[in-house]
Amino acid sequence: MASISLHPAIDQGIRQGTPDFAGGTLVCACTDRPVTVRINAQVLHNHACGCTKCWKPAGAIFSIVGVVPEDKVEVTANGDKLKVVDPSALIQRYACTACGVHLYGPIEKEHAFKGLAFIHTERSTDPGWAAPEFAAFVSSVIESGTRPSDMPAVRARLKELGLEPYDCLSPPLMDALAIYAARKAGTLRE
Amino acid sequence: MASISLHPAIDQGIRQGTPDFAGGTLVCACTDRPVTVRINAQVLHNHACGCTKCWKPAGAIFSIVGVVPEDKVEVTANGDKLKVVDPSALIQRYACTACGVHLYGPIEKEHAFKGLAFIHTERSTDPGWAAPEFAAFVSSVIESGTRPSDMPAVRARLKELGLEPYDCLSPPLMDALAIYAARKAGTLRE
Numbered sequence: 158m159a160s161i162s163l164h165p166a167i168d169q170g171i172r173q174g175t176p177d178f179a180g181g182t183l184v185c186a187c188t189d190r191p192v193t194v195r196i197n198a199q200v201l202h203n204h205a206c207g208c209t210k211c212w213k214p215a216g217a218i219f220s221i222v223g224v225v226p227e228d229k230v231e232v233t234a235n236g237d238k239l240k241v242v243d244p245s246a247l248i249q250r251y252a253c254t255a256c257g258v259h260l261y262g263p264i265e266k267e268h269a270f271k272g273l274a275f276i277h278t279e280r281s282t283d284p285g286w287a288a289p290e291f292a293a294f295v296s297s298v299i300e301s302g303t304r305p306s307d308m309p310a311v312r313a314r315l316k317e318l319g320l321e322p323y324d325c326l327s328p329p330l331m332d333a334l335a336i337y338a339a340r341k342a343g344t345l346r347e
Numbered sequence: 348m349a350s351i352s353l354h355p356a357i358d359q360g361i362r363q364g365t366p367d368f369a370g371g372t373l374v375c376a377c378t379d380r381p382v383t384v385r386i387n388a389q390v391l392h393n394h395a396c397g398c399t400k401c402w403k404p405a406g407a408i409f410s411i412v413g414v415v416p417e418d419k420v421e422v423t424a425n426g427d428k429l430k431v432v433d434p435s436a437l438i439q440r441y442a443c444t445a446c447g448v449h450l451y452g453p454i455e456k457e458h459a460f461k462g463l464a465f466i467h468t469e470r471s472t473d474p475g476w477a478a479p480e481f482a483a484f485v486s487s488v489i490e491s492g493t494r495p496s497d498m499p500a501v502r503a504r505l506k507e508l509g510l511e512p513y514d515c516l517s518p519p520l521m522d523a524l525a526i527y528a529a530r531k532a533g534t535l536r537e
Contacts, residue, residue, distance in 0.1 A: 296525040335490050
């Protein structure tokens, strides 16, 4: 059986990151005045995401999205082309208004992940970005057109690639969200 | 290592249901005028739930909660003691105002699971209810007081009992929610 295609960056297997990698430059898809964003850090983690809001290259079912501290993000050229896709969303996804590529998405509201920004390392030609570690919001790919009958094959292929499929975030991240909620509610005081 | 206690109905192992079981009667904890609810069906499925809203017996980290079609639910005694705990919640949890036990919780709003009601089969002495099959909203137990450092033991114990831990619902149920959303959005037309 031919494998189902998930995303060009992982369809041929996962490429591991470089231990001492310290960042690189993201570029949008424009040939004229491309937006460039310098990321001054390795991603804290990278993952495949099936949600309907993350930017995906043409034909991809999943996005590949990583997280860095927002203060490691620096717009270095043509930032005037950037605009937040949906200001009401938790993640403020700054996209190029000409080509549509998302360059970075900080969380600025009160939230467990406030201060982090989501980026797509595939928009960088610098080698060494950390590999994706799991797949989040897998069931959501149905909402962007994946046939429900293909879901067993989608989850099987993710597992085969070493990306454990979750229909929300991974357990450590879900625990982090619950810890934040418990502290806010006063249930957890440590 | 002593196992972590999750819920009295599963701490000694999972008891399987009876194939031809057709329902039973739920009773609240009151000795005076107990509320009784007749369930005219086996549960469609049963699961452990870590959310903060489901009713749990004293000391339990998880609830055990099953689903039946709402039209199989019949209040048979002292229904005047019932009141919805939180009318704004998706699940309208009818609880006994005297003892606090939840008797049934229908979903009445537009939703993928509209027409179903959540029940706690442990409130019935009739043997044969279907066994829990997985654990939902596991990370949420942190919000009701489980220490974050206990989470690896909680997930390990669930797996040992054969209850795969999920931080949302199980993949088939998450797919069902996504299918509902995709149909509503017009993305899925089958």
